[in-house]
Amino acid sequence: MAENKTKATAGDVAAFIEKSDPKKVEDSYRLIEIMERLSGENATMWGPSIIGFGKYHYKYASGHEGAMCRIGFSPRKAQFSLYILSCDSPEQSQLADQLGKIKKAVACIYFKKLEDLNLGILEKMILQSLKETKEMWG
Template structure:
């Protein structure tokens, strides 16, 4: 089997510059708020993954199939249609928190929010914190 290679990789692009250049003013302000929130929660600075994902921390994963790789532990993307928040709803605490979050949609590994004004920021912060802890501590312990 050929080695698995992640399509999305960390880049040298400045996350701060990327956020500052988000075209829509509300989306840019929300991205700035999320950046500060993620920095506070993770203790990590932002790194761009691919052209549009802002990631914090690091996670090495390995599947039963033998595929392994590296990804950010928590992150977001200020897309035109909505804010995409990665990995904040996969942990055991997520269902109860999502009931209190406010207006959102779920994807397989993404949480979609139109604007931060639509959600309870304290609940979002708890989702991000528990999701980050789940990826960096719980999953890492399970893999060892």
């Protein structure tokens, strides 16, 4: 079975942010503040480009298993990628409709800058994701 490429590393979060798109630095630090406060976990690097918070272990019926951050984000060149669980669940989907200028996938939300988002709704989505992750994976 293939091993996961995305793992927690000892990478320097601040150094990674400072090397990212200069337009995303301030928003990145703001996201870290929000996610650390809501998760109770410190920011850590996951792989070369994801800033994650917390950790959970999953195992699918197929036998594939691994570890992943409970929530995270990446300040990618084109846009931010926000990693949360089940943004297509009914609760998350309803919140996503109120979030602002986004594109969404199953476990990822894409946006250009924080000012395009309703931060109150973002915090609700993060808390819902943390709750769902705990319920599913402990």
